[in-house]
Amino acid sequence: MALTLGIVGGGQLARMMIAPAVELGIDVRVLAEEAGMSAALAATATGDYRDLATVQSFAEGVDVLTFDHEHVPQDVLRALVAAGVAVHPGPDALQFAQDKLLMRARLAELGIPQPEWAAVADAAGLQAFLDANGGRVVVKTPRGGYDGKGVRVVSDPDEVADWLADGTLLAEELVDFSRELAQQIARRPSGDLVAYPVVETVQRGGVCAEVIAPAPHGALRLAEVAAQIGTIIAEGLGVTGMLAVELFETTDERLLVNELAMRPHNSGHWGQDGAVTGQFEQHVRAVLDLPLGDPSPRQPWAVMVNILGGPVEGTLESRFPAALAAHPEAKVHTYGKAPRPGRKVGHVNATGEDLDAVVYEARAAAAFFAD
Amino acid sequence: MALTLGIVGGGQLARMMIAPAVELGIDVRVLAEEAGMSAALAATATGDYRDLATVQSFAEGVDVLTFDHEHVPQDVLRALVAAGVAVHPGPDALQFAQDKLLMRARLAELGIPQPEWAAVADAAGLQAFLDANGGRVVVKTPRGGYDGKGVRVVSDPDEVADWLADGTLLAEELVDFSRELAQQIARRPSGDLVAYPVVETVQRGGVCAEVIAPAPHGALRLAEVAAQIGTIIAEGLGVTGMLAVELFETTDERLLVNELAMRPHNSGHWGQDGAVTGQFEQHVRAVLDLPLGDPSPRQPWAVMVNILGGPVEGTLESRFPAALAAHPEAKVHTYGKAPRPGRKVGHVNATGEDLDAVVYEARAAAAFFAD
Structure with a gap:
């Protein structure tokens, strides 16, 4: 029968794994924190991810267990592994995403440039x-x-x-950086990995607002160095699935590692519409130890703009008619979440050959969903 | 709350509406004929689509009702409409897809070229x-x-x-045709429509085997005439959602209408990976009367090859490792159906700039799933 992937956590990252899994032909199940979450369509169980019995019961009959977030406790993860559940990423890798002190110490051992x-x-x-x-x-x-x-x-x-x-x-x-970048790597349990092009991320108020793929105006070796850093981390930490490495590009053109995420990441949403294999499909393939897809961009430029907060009055859906009519080429993604100030409730992807036009397209379409 | 789309029928066309609906932020529900069908993930009811009470109960709380197939009887459709359910395509249009004699007579009235x-x-x-x-x-x-x-x-x-x-x-x-083509049109209840590029379909044993988008080697006005035919039919028959017009291109360069389908159609699967807006997203948008997306190709060529039958021994999934490893750029779609001789169990899309290379890529990847 079909391969079955279990996802712990019912947020938008789980939701966005559903579509590529369905396309490819993978059965998806979600353990949601509560009813009505973003990934409710695939929710087969509701419960507390900190409770071993809940997660263990959910894991019965799945081929691989993966995650919407990095918050499942180490003791739960290790008990699952001991019980024979295939968990990706595994506890040995996830500990470095769960504890920033452990992460800094391990990156230092690996000789990775950091603040x-x-x-x-x-x-x-x-x-x-x-x-x-x-x-x-x-x-x-x-x-x-x-x-x-x-x-x-x-x-x-x-x-x-x-x-x-x-x-x-x-x-x-406090790093004197000129901009922030993100490098994504997909890695299979068997060790194969692929690197996505390094992207520029624009933060507002500590939250990702926009992503430009690939990062424009890069120094000649920027992409190469970023991919090397990502590869060393993915291998050194034993990451399986998607890894995102948030980077500072300093004013003196060094790259320093800011944060890590071992899951699909906001900096990779552009790939849903802009890459041959987007991060959500890639994560599904990677954790199931299937051969990885081509991470190449489909177009010279892809831009993602987050929909933060959403409309003050009314629903996101009430904005569909105007937004879609004005931007038939934009790809609008919403997460089935109620609007709330600052909350990530959706994003818009645009792709094309002229960066200015693509940035305009994505921003203009996203603006229909804000007040 | 989110817009809710109800789909009658649990086959692969319903399945393939799930992914774009989830991406856009539309809630999807399916009335499946039985458990374990292709669209099982979104199935909220199981029952006989010929039974009015079953369909009416399913339709409660959905914004629009649409279909995986054209087989819901006219009396059921008309009772739903009378009860205030938004049904797209509606019975007045669907009758022409359900009865080929009605269709021929109506196309004759419209002056459409046919055998x-x-x-x-x-x-x-x-x-x-x-x-x-x-x-x-x-x-x-x-x-x-x-x-x-x-x-x-x-x-x-x-x-x-x-x-x-x-x-x-x-x-x-018996038409003396040089090849078969298909023209797809998406049309909203409010009347807006968009035409996809006309494609070439290759049939084997009466079943679609391959599709090339757009149709190569077309006479200068081929695409224009095909789009005109499709537009006249969509408007003349009052089609809402996706319309596929199967065409014969005759040896004397005329286009004659062969068959109609009022739903997503095998000839449009290429658009999932090859068009800015694929037919499944477009159908969802059209039946919900949302503005239509851009139907333009993302690449000069897209080729779809059906996986017919699947492996004689073992599962489709058992072929994933070899197929995906050999073809990281190919987009493999499977439908969660058990292999059986001649059965459509999946397809592969490939896109690119060189038609020969794209045809090779799609065929070679699909071949991994057959014996």
């Missing part, structure tokens, strides 16, 4: 790091942060006194 | 048509035929004596 960093256990430790790094640094909680949460820029240890009370923090130099 | 034809009620009537058309003609049952079923080429009325006992038949001249 100056330190594990700081108390105010004195943080003050020393501040003194050594210009008096203003980034402090992150090692676990649980995303989309700008769990991150503060501080110049005094008092500003993270609440966090320090809970444990050791990650301090990082 | 010589006659309604023959008995052996004498058929003999007269044979005498007038070279002694060898095509006979079709007006209702219920597809993929070569309900069609016979005969030179003597005795060869369809069994069919004549059941009622009037459609007799058609």
Whole structure:
């Protein structure tokens, strides 16, 4: 019978795996946190992903278990593996996406360029790091942060006194970057991997707003170096499925690793319509240990613009008629989520040969969904 | 809340509407004939589409009802419309896809070029048509035929004596054609329509084997004439959603209408990977009366090759590793159906700039799934 993929988590990343899985002929099941989530169509179970019995029961009869997010606890993951469930990415890899201190230490071992960093256990430790790094640094909680949460820029240890009370923090130099990039790698359990073109990501308020693929105006070796960094990380951390490496391009043209994600990532949504094999199809293929698809762009340029928040009044769907009429070439994706300020509720992809025209197309179509 | 589309019928055409609906943000529900069908993922009901109560119950809460096939009886369709259900395509259009005699008569009224034809009620009537058309003609049952079923080429009325006992038949001249083409049109209830490029379809044993988009080596006005024919039919018959017009290109360069289909059609599968807006997304948009997407090709050539029958031993999925490894650019689609001789169980799309290379790519990848 058909191969069956189980996805833990019912968010939009799970939702966006459904379409390519259906196209290819893979059965998809989702363990959703609650009813009515983004990936509800494929939800065969509802429950708490932190509960081993819930996840184990869901995993029965699936060929491979994968994830909408990186939050399934290590003890649950390891118990699943011990019970013979094929889990991709596995706990040995996921720990580095779950704990930023572990990640920094491992990347250092691998010789990957990254910002100056330190594990700081108390105010004195943080003050020393501040003194050594210009008096203003980034402090992150090692676990649980995303989309700008769990991150503060501080110049005094008092500003993270609440966090320090809970444990050791990650301090990082405030990088003088000219822009942010992202490098995606797909890797199979058997070891094969492919690199996507490095892309430019534009953040607003700590949240990804736009992505341009490939990253324009790159120095000659930019794409090559980014792909090398991604490859070393994917292999060094034993990642299976999609890996996204968020990078700073510094004003002196170095690339420094900012964050990692071991799942499909907002920086890769462009590939749904812009690549021969988009990241969601690629993730499905990779975790099932099927041969990887061609990651090449279909067009010289692809631009993705997030729909953040959505309309203040009415539904996203109420904007379809005007948006689709004005932009018949734009590819509109919405996630079945209720509009709420700042929430990622959809995105628009556009592709073409002229970058300015493609950027305009994607932004103009997305603008119909905001107020 | 999200727009909800109900699809009657659980086959692969319903299945292939799921992916673009999910991408766009449309809720999809399917009334499947039985459990475990191709579109099972979205099945919210199982039952007989000929039973009004079953279909009416399924239709509750959907914004629009559409179809995987053309077999829902007229009395059921008309009762749904009377009950206020938005049905697309509606019964007034669908009758012409359900009854080939009605279709021929209506196309004649519209002045559409078609083969010589006659309604023959008995052996004498058929003999007269044979005498007038070279002694060898095509006979079709007006209702219920597809993929070569309900069609016979005969030179003597005795060869369809069994069919004549059941009622009037459609007799058609045996057209001296050089090749077969298909023209697709998408039309909204509000009247807007778009035409896809006319494609060449290659049939084997009465079943579509390959499609080349656009049709190569066309006479200068071929595409224009085909689009005109499709447009007149879509408007004249009041079609909503996707219309496929199967055409003969004759050896003297005329286009004659062979068959009609009022749903996504095998001749349009190339557009999933080869058009900005594939036929399945377009059908969803059209029946919901949303603005239509751009039907333009993404690449100069797209070729679709059907996977007919599948492996004699083992599953389709058992061929994934070899096929995907050899053809990372090919787009493999399978339908979750068990292999059986002659059965359409999947297809492969390939796109590119060189037609010979694209044909090779699609055929070579599809060949991995046959014995």
